[in-house]
């Protein structure tokens with residue numbers, strides 16, 4: 106049907122902003138691992154706010170979110186290569202308790218920064234046996250397929266300050 110002279114033509118209202126580089130997006134999410142366990146969720150908290158395209162999220166997740174807009178719901182499975190990496194047994198090491206300085210009580214699951222010849226690395230304690238502590242430089246979710254249930258709550262431009270800092274300010278982000 107072609108417009109006739111009685112027809113009114115208006116621009117489409119509310120065209121939604123899409124997620125692309127340097128947009129801020131707020132997400133409701135639930136993360137499950139291969140065995141279907143919930144590893145993390147925004148349920149009961151404010152949505153997660155991040156800046157697209159600067160490595161705030163694992164690469165596979167950013168890829169899937171590109172082009173999505175407010176109200177979109179999606180379920181994506183990110184393989185380890187695009188998630189927290191494949192497991193590397195070379196990153197597992199047993200050290201003496203005494204290398205942990207200024208810590209009252211060591212517990213499995215604690216996260217530390219280790220300063221080595223190659224720079225700073227994040228490590229997790231995976232086992233404690235008397236004075237022997239097993240540390241692991243693999244992210245706890247390395248080697249896992251990550252399944253995210255996502256809902257895009259909001260998409261907006263990042264401010265210059267946010268881009269400067271590399272993170273979102275305000276709800277769901279950093280509070281200064």
Ligand code: ZN
Nearest residue numbers: 270272274279
């Ligand atoms: Zn900041």
